[in-house]
Amino acid sequence: MAALVSRYADRLRVPPGPPPPVIDLDPPQGWADWAREMAGRMAGRDAVVRYLARRAVVVRRDGWRQVTSPALVRLETSARERTALLAVWGQPRLGGWIRALVEPRPTRTWSPSPGMRCPVIFADGTAGALLHELVGHLVEGDLVASGRTPLAGLGGANLTEAAIDLIDDPGRSDLPGAFDCDDEGVPAKPVTLLRRGQLCGLLCDRETAEICDVPAGRGRRADWRHPPVPRLSNLVVPAGDVPPRSIEADLRHGLVITRFSGATVDPISSRTVLRVERGFEIKNGRRRRPLAPFELTGGVTEILAAIDPAVGNDPTPDWRLGWCVKDGLPMPTGSEAPTLMVRRLEVL
DSSP, X not given: OHHXXXXXXXXXXOOOOOOOOOOOOSOOTTHHHXXXXXXXXXXXXXXXXXXXXXXXXXXXXXXXXXXXXXXXXEEEEOSSSOEEEEEETTOTTHHHHHHHHHSOOOXXXXXXXXXXXXXEEEOTTHHHHHHIXXXXXXXXXXXXXXXXXXXXXXXTOBOOSSOOOEEEOTTOTTSTTOOSBOTXXXXXXXXXXXXXXXXXXXXXXXXXXXXXXXXXXXXXXSSTTSOOEEOOOEEEOOOOSBOHHHHHHTOSEEEEEEEEEEEEEETTTTEEEEEEEEEEEEETTEEEEEBOSEEEEEEHHHHHHTBOSOOBSOOEEOOSOOXXXXXXXXXXXXXXXXXXXXXXXXXX
């Protein structure tokens, strides 16, 4: 490594130190048998089973540090309904998620009319993906430093009536976005973004941390060809005290979302688009017709302000959206959130 670096940076002296540990790139014992079993379960679905392991060392003038992150598994199907799963290898809930992955779509579904505005309940961990777009992306340091975020200048403001905490936590080793130090060698620490609904934190790399006057620790790179930039890790919302069924029981008519296929946010227009994969219509507190795929949209600050104060007591990891794409570059991220309701969203 010293010879490689000195070839391109002859002024840089690689610090002496103990040799790095031997890196084992082989999948763990039992992986091949497990992969064959999973492929057999998804027979006829054109399935792909992958093992993803990342190894990196950050070299700086004051020393080097190994970046440690958990091994991941990704299952993809590309039959009539393309879908995928990303999870930490050994995650205890993996078996149940795989059963949900291969469960066929209901044959008779209902599509809400474009322009329809109604309450929407985010169940089964999908609120994590919602807050990933509404808050997580929009407090990344490069957007904040440039002022290209609708949350710029709102530090200390109450964004939502729901007294929720929102924490970006790379120490959650059971979620795909975990790491022990970022790709600039900064040790991983949780960052609280919302405290009881109030904006109080930012996600910065070393460069934007100096501009925003906050700690660094979120400089992540997609691979060695790209520099580190501010990125999320694992977004976590602690449990509330309301049973999720009671949130649904009080709803006369609306939608409940149980799975997303994707989501985006545009910092310039301050709008988000949520691509719903599965869910149900709710009438008089009961789940009725299964939903066909469709999209929801709304303004960032308007959606945050419309989050209902009732917070579910069921924090749930979202296995469906493990990859976060920024500027075309994917990174593994995770989330865990309880059931939340937004009082009004618009169907695209």
